[in-house]
Amino acid sequence: MSGIRRMFVLLTAAALALSGCTAAGGTASPAVTPPSLDLGTLPVERVAEPGTVAVAADVAPPTNRWYSSLAFSTDDLPVYPFPLAFAPTGTGFSVEVPAVTVDEATIGASFTGGLEITLGDGQDLTRTVVRTDPVSVTIAYADEAGALALVTLAEGSPIVTIRAMRDTTLTLPAPPEALGDGWQLAHGERTFVLSAPNTVAAGSTVTLYEGDAAQLAPIPEDAAAADWLDAMGDPVAGVEATSAEQEGASITTLQYTGTADTVVVPFPGMTTAGTCDLGMFETPYGTVSACRGAELTRSVPVVAPASRYDFDGLDDATRTRIRTQLEADVTATGPLPADTYFAGKALARLASMYELAVALGATDLAEQIIDRLDDELTPWLDPAGCKTRAERCFVYDDRLRLVVGKVVGFGSEEGNDHHFHYGYFLEAAGILAQARPERIDDLRPVMTLLAADIVTGAAGTAGAQLPALRTFDPYRGHSWASGLSPFADGNNQESSSEAVAAWNGAALWAQSAGDAELLQQATWLLSTEADAARTLWLEPETLPAGYAHTIVSMNWSSKRDYATWFSAESSAILGIQLLPLGPVSLEYLGADPDRVAKNVADAGATAFTGALGDYVQGYSALAGAEAASAAAEALADRTEFDDGWSKALAEAWVAAVQLRGW
Template sequence: MRRARVIALTAGCSLALAACTTSAAEPGTDAASNAGAAGSSDAGSALAAGDLGVLAPASQDEALEALPAVSLAELPTPRLADGVTPPTNRWYSSLAFGEVGLPVFPLPMSVKATEAGFAVGLPEVTATETTIAGAHVDRVAVDLGATSYVVSAADPVSVTLDYLDGAGTVLAHVHLAAGSPYVSVTAASDLDLTLASADGTAWTEQDAGDADGTLATTTSGTGTYAVLAPQAPSADGALSLAAGASAVLWALPPDGEPADLAPYAAVVTGVDVGGSVSDSGATTTLTYRTEGDATTAVVRLPHQGGCTDGDPVGTYEGIYGPMPVCVGSAPSWQVPTVDVATGLDVSGLTGDERAELATQVAADLDATDVAALAADTYFGGKALYRLAQLAELAQGLGDDELATRALGMLKDGMEPWTQVDGCTERSERCFGYDATWKGVVGQATAFGSEEFNDHHFHYGYFLYAAGVLGSLDPSTVSSMQPVMDALAADIAATTGSDRVPALRVFDPYQGHSWASGISPFADGNNQESSSEAVTAWAGLELWGEASGNATLADRGAWLVANEAASALAYWVDPNTADIPGAETFSHEVVAMNWGGKRDYATWFSPEPAAMAAIQLIPLSPSAGYLGTSDPEHIRAVVAEAFGGSVDLPSSPPQFSDYLLAYRGLAGADDAATALEQARTLPEDSIDDGFSRSYLLAWLMVLAAQ
């Protein structure tokens, strides 16, 4: 095993590329997945064969089977076909759980499923000082004559709904995929349906151009909607489909003509995910599987770049920015890799600085009672991560006595959490497997983790701490491995199974994770702490390295690169200039992103410092991506959080430690000033996942650049 990389932070610019292992397969290779076919489940979805595997299915199941059974929450009455693994933490999770009629946002359209059918709309972007919104509005309602529906197929990007009559017979399959402008209905048997414009506008037949089928359009609200089917609907929207026939519905882009997207109006039955990592970047390829292998079109989000093969055939306006429509069924894009490290490189500090840090590490350890560390999966994980950074820092300072002490405390803290059968003996500091929800649940729970909220936030701290501990003392790896591999499988399994879904929390199309387990919201799913999501995948990579699992490390590298790119683009350093009306949104960061809106708000505090800090926590040694923003933007974020000045206020707000550390990324002078302020920061201003030792070390390293 090689020791995890230790890197020096570089103020105001990108870190050097990590020397990560390159996966065996190239983007776009065939994927062994049939997850999107009607009646199949997430058990079949996987990355392209040979790419970025985490755990072989046998090893994955072995890790999960080792955990004791737990059941801490009832699964809301699921609308799932037999054999479908509960799809928590998806953009479409509300379709499977809880209240009927909550909209989802596959983008560019939004969709609201009802028991009889569904309604679609093209969100119209509006903005206020604190919100950029694209709420769902019913524009075209599709009545299938059904009485209920179930999710019959699910993968990380797409979902299929089977609509049923009162006897439970399947009437139709409805396919939705993130990034596809099309929603399709395929008749399971001869089917009569209606497509009704909310404005009561008639459907009129149009020239279909090169499309195979009959094209008709209607208007509703400010948009035009089109349907391609074997025959046109009547003026009032009545349409008959023979068994096996399909109708494909979409909204025209504002700059589009009816026939522009018609040739690509394919039935998307599922999406395969391919990824690879090399020194040049992390590449993602999504292959949209279609009936008859027809060529389709996909919209691109800003972080994916523009069309790579020809001009767009239209552009939608959305809450994340312009979305060009690109012809092709396998869009691919690349984002920069992220340097992932166990700790800071303090080798270049002066003797006085090293002595100051050694004294502070000793003080921080003195103030730490391992037996009294938090017992829930969130604060408990943060406490272990904090100890791991103290142990790594002591090691880097070359103080053998201090390093031995810190390492021993870290081992003692980790021991109960890595006891495989811990939950048979106690109800805290342990993990078990919930066979109903299909995943790993820790005790004690926090923030709804029993309903699969925030698992990547929680488990990322454990994986990071385990990666550090394993790198400092390889003899600890074998005892940690069963539990840590189970945590990795829960949040980032390569291949879905009847025990866990593939990529539970990560959305390969959006390039980031979703935090809510069941997503019981009218604005879709959401994620608040982009930085803790990045930390999760950095921890996954470090644990892969420490445990000798190169494919797990590569998967972590791919995930952390994508999550960091989206964190910068949509949370930390958002470009709202091309979003209609967003000039009224007057903030430096977006604190929470949803499927249907973007908010300057958090779940826990209305304070400006919280809005910024939730994108910084825990400022791990792998957080150098935050320094790629322009220094002026970094200073502006800090000034907004501090009430108008980059300097620490006389009454420091919560999270001042993270804000001082972030200011240091603006340049050596900023770091030197922040360092002086950090030395006098009140003790109660240091977060429980941070330490004054680490804060001082971070700023010392940056000030020395």
């Protein structure tokens, strides 16, 4: 690319109408309708320095999406609208179904090349994100003469749509072969089909007239090109996500809008009512089907928010021992950090200690802990706090449209890990509000903003001030942790358990605050993310030969890794999927004791002694009665615990496991 990357913002409403899209708010998902909130209570400060923010003026910058690099990267990084790989270029784009490769620690399908399309006459083009929702994106290409084409991508849609903003051409690597009302083209070992009514093909050039659309798709090796062309109706314009709860199931429905007939690819765990007779794609998540239809559904068990163990039936000796240890842990708790990650984690730890004291019937100790939690949380509750101090307060970044803690951590100024950080705050606030309802009005202003940043979004007069479902991907069923996603392998998430904890925290706050809508949304997120944590991270069923482990610790857009960002120790690789073990963990971990035992064995000889080994020790209790007894004995002798846990919390965890009968 020539380096020309200026933001193109002169798209007219008429041009957007050609795509069947609206730009308002930058999101088309009705699963969460952003409320109107006043972000003016927070000081405005641009904390991060992104290389570029290539979005239309009325679109919220799309942090934490599978396609985030399209808006923020100054390089031509590929993105992965599953099962495809799409790479923007200076003159258009390339697209492919990447080949799957496997070694002992990685299952990959990264972009390697693909079919290259030139838009227009080969001039250097600018790109701007002009429409977003959590599953799909539309980017506008422009040359020196102005708007040229809109390109729409969606997860679960193996089709790239190109809509002409004026008469233009698509140049292919070779002349396509006419097939019915469309064309087919062999490129390497892959056949591509092109559906483009009202177009003219001459050699390798296809002329596309203003307002018309072309749909390009690489098809499976076992598929017939004519069948694909027959299945491709009108182009996909976006994806609407809805959620519902029915008979103990949390249901996600994705509707591919703008069309009644298209091709969809259900992500593992999803279903469709359509006929799946269009071949199979090989992916890092196993073999997936291409199906006729425009709707996908996921149904998972409802996971209710939880913060307190039920210790009815706990024997007096164990109750006394845990209480004594809890008193010592509270006394040993030092000053809390000031960044949003470690402070949030420490606040949630205090809240968990309070809930444990209540469960044990230790009223005086509970009062002592809730006093400390109240004192520690109070400085964070002033929306204007950052006007007079440099820590324990939040600002609003009006460029990236983020609520950001003044003392940042792990790239939070760029949107990294916001659900982890703010989930801890919301958990602490929810528990404080439950204990002291008179504090709800003091808690509400800032907690509403934190919930808006990661769940509800916030509407404004110039589009979305905060996008709904900032981190959550309804197609994949899990969150993305990287804000700007500056990676050739797409976005990623490491700690599935902290994502679960985030939505549990949001639900706990919603319960205490009496926010029924947020509670419904957070419970949907909690249920869906918990299912993904189990099926994609801790208990995946489709791991290929050659991969040497029983878990995946980092899921990327294009690959799956046995690794962490911070440690190569096997204890950390497993432990980061477990912290913070607590009451909600009992609701989704441990359904398969044999798999728990295999995962612990896979972590090797240092499973309990390395980084985060205390969580692995606690997790091992889920492998059965004998394992739980061994874990209880080992944790009683242990002296070192993660800063989000404590000895009393660990002993309480094992006691709760044993009471459940694992």
